[in-house]
Amino acid sequence: MVKVGLTGGIGAGKSEVSRRLAALGAVVVDADLIAREVVAPGTPGLAAVVAEFGPEVLAADGSLDRPRLGAVVFADPARLAALNAIVHPLVGRRSAELEAAAGPDAVVVHDVPLLAENGLAPFYDLVVVVDAADETRVRRLVELRGMTEQDARARMAAQASRADRLAVADLVIDNDGPLDRLEPQVREVWQKLVDHRTV
Template structure:
């Protein structure tokens, strides 16, 4: 099994790259999806968040109000650390379960938004960074996700710098390109990963 850590800044198009890798045959473990699963209604994860932040982080239906929680933790590094201490161990345990269920010869891609921030690069055989210019990130967050420019800049500032991400990369995928070009590059990377996965 080859373990890949896939990361990139917010708005870099990491989800598109992970989708293309799955099309090639990768097994995807999506940290964001797992993070939602471990704080679903009725989970110990959600109970711990409510203990730490109060019932105002719940939506009317009893689920986690992610934008509300986001506005609290992105403004305060200490609160963000409290949240991470609750969620990260749960995400780690669930991700390991999903990975263990993959075939032995699989290329398992872990889509991990905060890989660089949390110093997780040593957990993977290969780290892939999806890279775009900060102007591209800002444009995508405002235009495609409807964030205000101030909000988008705050989210970007809360993440590792572009340089820090590139430093830990074994492979960089430039996503300041048209989709067809991106698809071609991902196929190239896939060929390299498949070769490594099947090497004795």
């Protein structure tokens, strides 16, 4: 097995690369998806969040009201730390279960948005960074996600810098251009991951 950390700043195209690696045969463990799973209705994770933050963080259908919870935790570092103390261990356990189920010959790609920010590079055999220029990322966020330029730049500023991400990279996929330039790079990286597995 080879454990790969895949990361990239918002708007760089990490999700697209993740999809393409999965199509080539990678077992993708998506931290964001798991973070949603572990607080789904009926889970111990959701019960713990409600116990900590109160029933007002629930939507009418009993699911977590993410915008409401976000308004609480992003305004107060202590409340964010309390939420992370509930969610992060649950995500870690579920990620480990998925990795263990993948089998000894698998290429397991952990899709981790905040890999550089949280100092997680040492936990992976290889780190792949999807990179794009800041201006390209701003344009994509405005055109494809409907953000204002100000919101896009604020979200980018809250993440690691491009230089910090590139500093932890073993392999870099340059996604600054059109999508047709992406596929050959993803295939090349995939071959390196497969080769690394046999080392």
